[in-house]
Amino acid sequence: MHLPTVTSVTRDFDTPVASITLDETARHRRRMRMVSDRLENGETIAFLLDLPQARLLRHGDGLVLDDGRIIEVHAVPEALMEVRGSDPRHLLSLAWQIGNRHLAAEITTETIRLRRDHVIRDMLLGLGASVTDIEAPFDPEGGAYGGAHSAHHHQAHDHAHAHGHPEHSHD
Structure with a gap:
């Protein structure tokens, strides 16, 4: 099964397909498997974060999946x-x-x-x-x-x- 991959982050997006809520320590990442918050139907989206370098994901950032969908970062x-x-x-x-x-x-x-x-x-x-x-x-x-x-x-x-x-x- 192909795990969707995030290789870039954006602040320019309209409607995310999901969100992920993390504290500041968990938002400082480069590469790891992550799972979105639960969607309305109870499902989640598993994905691989694979950025060129470690960075702090900020509240409101959009994680761009390789299929173009966006997962919005929420800071807890x-x-x-x-x-x-x-x-x-x-x-x-x-x-x-x-x-x-x-x-x-x-x-x-x-x-x-x-x-x-x-x-x-x-x-x-x-x-x-x-x-x-x-x-x-x-x-x-x-x-x-x-x-x-x-x-x-x-x-x-x-x-x-x-x-x-x-x-x-x-x-």
């Missing part, structure tokens, strides 16, 4: 912290602290969203941030190495080393 809401600063400069300083810890973060003009972590929460509160727990889809910024989302997720830790990282490759 996750347990996040929404961080606000007292002003834009303060938010920028908080973003620097978060980035210095290599944490995946979704950045808007007014907030930063992160996975819930009590150590990071305490650090941010100590820096004067406002931190609120929310449930929302998580679409973090892409990584600096290759433009795709970094596949690794560090837990909170202290850094006693410089951040030149030429020896690290994040692909």
Whole structure:
């Protein structure tokens, strides 16, 4: 039996045949067998994701099957912290602290969203941030190495080393 294959992703589509709902970690993929959400008739569509390189599938992306059909990606809401600063400069300083810890973060003009972590929460509160727990889809910024989302997720830790990282490759 031929398993339909996805080799490209689009944002330009009208009517998907199905959807697939994944958390942020499960949306960072290159090659794997996947199964759509249940259709109205109770069936699913199994397919092979086979992209040229690993990438973060974003909420609203369309996975293009080799027969032209589209499966729409839905991001499942996750347990996040929404961080606000007292002003834009303060938010920028908080973003620097978060980035210095290599944490995946979704950045808007007014907030930063992160996975819930009590150590990071305490650090941010100590820096004067406002931190609120929310449930929302998580679409973090892409990584600096290759433009795709970094596949690794560090837990909170202290850094006693410089951040030149030429020896690290994040692909």
